[in-house]
Amino acid sequence: MLHTLFRTVIRRSMAASASASASASASTSGPEPARVPIPKNGVDYRGTVVLAPMVRSGELPSRLLALKYGADLVWGPETIDRAIIGTTRRLNPHTNTLEWSRLPTSKIKNPHLDPENRESVLYRIHPALEKGKLIYQMGTANPELAVQAAKMVAADVAGIDVNSGCPKPFSTAGGMGAALLKTPDLLCRILTSLVEEVGKPYEIGISVKIRILDDPDHTRALVERLVKTGITGLTVHCRTTPMRPRERAIRGQLKMVGEICRAAGVACVMNGDVTSRTEALALIKEFNVDGAMIATEAEKNPSCFRSDAEGGPHEWKTNWKTVVAEYMKLALLVENRWGNTKYLLGQMIPGREDAYKAMNRSKCYADVVNALGLQDVDVDGEHLLAKARVVDGHLGIPKEELSKAQKRQRVKESQALEEQEQEQEQETGQDRDHGLPDAKRVKVPDSAVVDGSMASTAEVATALAA
Numbered sequence: 001m002l003h004t005l006f007r008t009v010i011r012r013s014m015a016a017s018a019s020a021s022a023s024a025s026a027s028t029s030g031p032e033p034a035r036v037p038i039p040k041n042g043v044d045y046r047g048t049v050v051l052a053p054m055v056r057s058g059e060l061p062s063r064l065l066a067l068k069y070g071a072d073l074v075w076g077p078e079t080i081d082r083a084i085i086g087t088t089r090r091l092n093p094h095t096n097t098l099e100w101s102r103l104p105t106s107k108i109k110n111p112h113l114d115p116e117n118r119e120s121v122l123y124r125i126h127p128a129l130e131k132g133k134l135i136y137q138m139g140t141a142n143p144e145l146a147v148q149a150a151k152m153v154a155a156d157v158a159g160i161d162v163n164s165g166c167p168k169p170f171s172t173a174g175g176m177g178a179a180l181l182k183t184p185d186l187l188c189r190i191l192t193s194l195v196e197e198v199g200k201p202y203e204i205g206i207s208v209k210i211r212i213l214d215d216p217d218h219t220r221a222l223v224e225r226l227v228k229t230g231i232t233g234l235t236v237h238c239r240t241t242p243m244r245p246r247e248r249a250i251r252g253q254l255k256m257v258g259e260i261c262r263a264a265g266v267a268c269v270m271n272g273d274v275t276s277r278t279e280a281l282a283l284i285k286e287f288n289v290d291g292a293m294i295a296t297e298a299e300k301n302p303s304c305f306r307s308d309a310e311g312g313p314h315e316w317k318t319n320w321k322t323v324v325a326e327y328m329k330l331a332l333l334v335e336n337r338w339g340n341t342k343y344l345l346g347q348m349i350p351g352r353e354d355a356y357k358a359m360n361r362s363k364c365y366a367d368v369v370n371a372l373g374l375q376d377v378d379v380d381g382e383h384l385l386a387k388a389r390v391v392d393g394h395l396g397i398p399k400e401e402l403s404k405a406q407k408r409q410r411v412k413e414s415q416a417l418e419e420q421e422q423e424q425e426q427e428t429g430q431d432r433d434h435g436l437p438d439a440k441r442v443k444v445p446d447s448a449v450v451d452g453s454m455a456s457t458a459e460v461a462t463a464l465a466a
């Protein structure tokens, strides 16, 4: 049933893509432009309106919902190279999802944890529903690790993208994200290594996502180098590194970036303040680029991808519940981690609504389905509430409340474990997570704490990119 739904969506999406292509190519005249060949298992970014990579907000159900509403491609949240290396890839038969998971060290020796629940899932995809649509984005500052990490997922995705735009210190301090804009030699080495050692053997495309630089001449020089690395696509976020998300995107350099990409045959995707498919198609035409990427609007209202022919985006303020009901179906379908679902509901439900407060008090899927009045929504012939109860059972939520004394005891135990492991590392000179000398530890940022509990390792790893 779900497959039928997705087939319809994908057909619509392809029709929309074709119209975007037509608009894009209608704006160019003269000889057929150069085109870097798109590998057999890869995708062309031309004529697409796509979901941006977003830590937390780009987890599996959010991507599926964007596809359902007509996104042509979806980027997964940035995942740091070292985080995915060493994971185990498994098919989850309950949800038909592919999962890359590992034992975080803090849990390896914790006797209180049920052995079955000790692994953390770093990355999840739905191979059937995301087939040919998913781009894996990595955080990296090292060509060898980038290749190693990319090989972990290359057979299961349609492309690999390198994040060269994250401005947060935890990313730039490691030389990743926007720091790569200042080390173009390294960025080019990463891209060429990925093209040669992953793109070619796996027959997928390699791409990069950058920000503009203050000086357009510097942006020009950088893009001219990047398009010669063998990449098939380049996304340009039209903000400089110091710019905050609420500052308006600057589009003054966009045509120039598009022209350089076009001359080299590399697809150019614009990003920054795009709020709907219709607007995206107009901007693609106006700036003569190949595609457009949407982030914050899609976080709040994933129906922004819906074409006008399908009715356009649902009006967020009055119609958020329609979108939230669709999101809940998908979150339950893939048994999404509760903390992540709650976080996304917080983005999608307007804060002034009573439902927002009720959602905030919820401790499990059944709670929130009741709070939002979605009990009787039909999901594959089953009521949403019944489905929610089953999923709550699988996820073991709501969790039993710990007394203050129990919480203190847990903290003490994990501190003791940490100290013991640090002593061992000092003796052996080995990093405990990776077995690599001098490897960086993935620190848990405060933002990775959800509902008073730690976020998944996936969020911890990807939070480095937020």
Ligand SMILES: Cc1cc2nc3c(=O)[nH]c(=O)nc-3n(C[C@H](O)[C@H](O)[C@H](O)COP(=O)(O)O)c2cc1C
Binding pocket: 052, 053, 054, 055, 056, 057, 076, 077, 078, 137, 163, 164, 165, 166, 209, 237, 245, 249, 271, 272, 273, 274, 293, 294, 295, 296, 297, 299, 465, 466
């Ligand atoms: C919650 C959130 C998480 C993000 N995570 C990533 C990421 O993992 N990788 C990345 O390249 N950009 C990330 N970004 C930046 C977006 O992909 C995008 O470049 C930026 O938000 C501008 O697009 P917009 O104006 O449509 O929001 C993130 C943005 C948000 C809001």
